[in-house]
Amino acid sequence: xxxxxFCMIANHEIPSNVAYEDDQIIAFHDLDPQxxxxxxxxPKKHIAxxxxxxxxxxxxxxxxxxxxxxxxxxxxxxxxxRVVSNNGEDxxxxxxxxxxxxxxxxxxxxxxx
Ligand code: AMP
Ligand code: ZN
Numbered sequence: 001x002x003x004x005x006f007c008m009i010a011n012h013e014i015p016s017n018v019a020y021e022d023d024q025i026i027a028f029h030d031l032d033p034q035x036x037x038x039x040x041x042x043p044k045k046h047i048a049x050x051x052x053x054x055x056x057x058x059x060x061x062x063x064x065x066x067x068x069x070x071x072x073x074x075x076x077x078x079x080x081x082r083v084v085s086n087n088g089e090d091x092x093x094x095x096x097x098x099x100x101x102x103x104x105x106x107x108x109x110x111x112x113x
Contacts, residue, residue: 006097006099007097009028020041020071020074023044025067027041036104037077038101039075039102041068047098049088049096050098080108084100
């Protein structure tokens with residue numbers, strides 16, 4: 001999708017620090033990390049948020065969830081990590097392309113802010 005920064009990252013039109021990539025998804029390090037490890041996992045297909053996931057995206061969504069564990073293992077997050085997807089205004093979703101934050105390598109507080 002034009003003007004979507006994460007589509008541009010998925011298409012390698014702008015640089016990112018890639019942690020994992022295949023034909024369906026890309027994971028890259030967040031520019032403004034909120035933990036020692038902070039990686040974003042996104043589908044290459046433009047989906048604005050979880051609210052925009054369609055029936056046809058079932059397999060892709062399963063693939064993302066399946067790969068998160070593998071990516072976390074590669075990032076050596078054996079002590080634990082958090083997966084977050086901010087959706088919509090109340091959650092302060094700033095980039096309107098579905099993404100899952102993987103945060104780790106520090107004790108994470110709960111509840112989140
Ligand atoms: P959210 O607030 O959940 O929409 O998260 C968007 C995240 O994308 C924020 O943590 C930003 O720091 C991150 N971000 C925005 N632009 C880039 C970029 N070009 N490369 C890496 N991370 C980015
Ligand atoms: Zn996009």
